[in-house]
Amino acid sequence: MNILCFIFSDYIWFWLLEAFILAVFIRAIIFDIKSRIIHFAELTRGGVSQETLLSFLALAIILIEIIISSDVISNHRVIAGLLNVAVFIYLFLFSSYFTNKLIGWSEKLKKRKFYFH
Numbered sequence: 688m689n690i691l692c693f694i695f696s697d698y699i700w701f702w703l704l705e706a707f708i709l710a711v712f713i714r715a716i717i718f719d720i721k722s723r724i725i726h727f728a729e730l731t732r733g734g735v736s737q738e739t740l741l742s743f744l745a746l747a748i749i750l751i752e753i754i755i756s757s758d759v760i761s762n763h764r765v766i767a768g769l770l771n772v773a774v775f776i777y778l779f780l781f782s783s784y785f786t787n788k789l790i791g792w793s794e795k796l797k798k799r800k801f802y803f804h
Contacts, residue, residue, distance in 0.1 A: 691731070701757045704750075704754065709774075714783040739793045747778075
């Protein structure tokens with residue numbers, strides 16, 4: 688039973704979540720640098736895609752609240768919150784790779800068929 692308590696503890700899940708966010712951030716930076724070197728086509732987001740991105744940003748804000756409320760970083764909540772906010776600002780407002788991925792996933796979800804039994 689102790690091993691399950693450890694596996695599902697805030698300590699483990701906090702660091703897994705932070706590692707995931709860092710990995711997404713690094714991947715977005717790498718692909719953004721590649722796209723600036725190769726210089727793919729430029730586009731301007733429309734209203735629907737902006738609304739989609741803002742909806743995902745609202746979910747990210749909830750994620751930041753969960754991170755800040757963790758006891759794992761009880762003495763460093765402000766700096767952890769600021770770093771996560773900076774990462775999400777970059778991802779949602781400046782990273783073309785990340786925003787294109789989110790819009791693509793959103794479109795796939797919209798086209799998904801649901802079957803009722």
